[in-house]
Amino acid sequence: LQPGDEILTTDHEYGACDYTWEFVCKKTGAAYVHQPIPLPVRSEDEIIE
Secondary structure, rough: OOOOOOOEEEOOHHHHHHHHHHHHHHOOOOOOEEOOOOOOOHHHOOOOO
């Protein structure tokens, strides 16, 4: 990873992984992006841009 890269996860990320991504992104300059996905998901259109 390097500056300008992005890690994209959802708000359902496991806590330990969440902390790891934050740590790695701070060290490398990459961005850590959380995308909320409300539950229940009723269709693909709700989560696809």
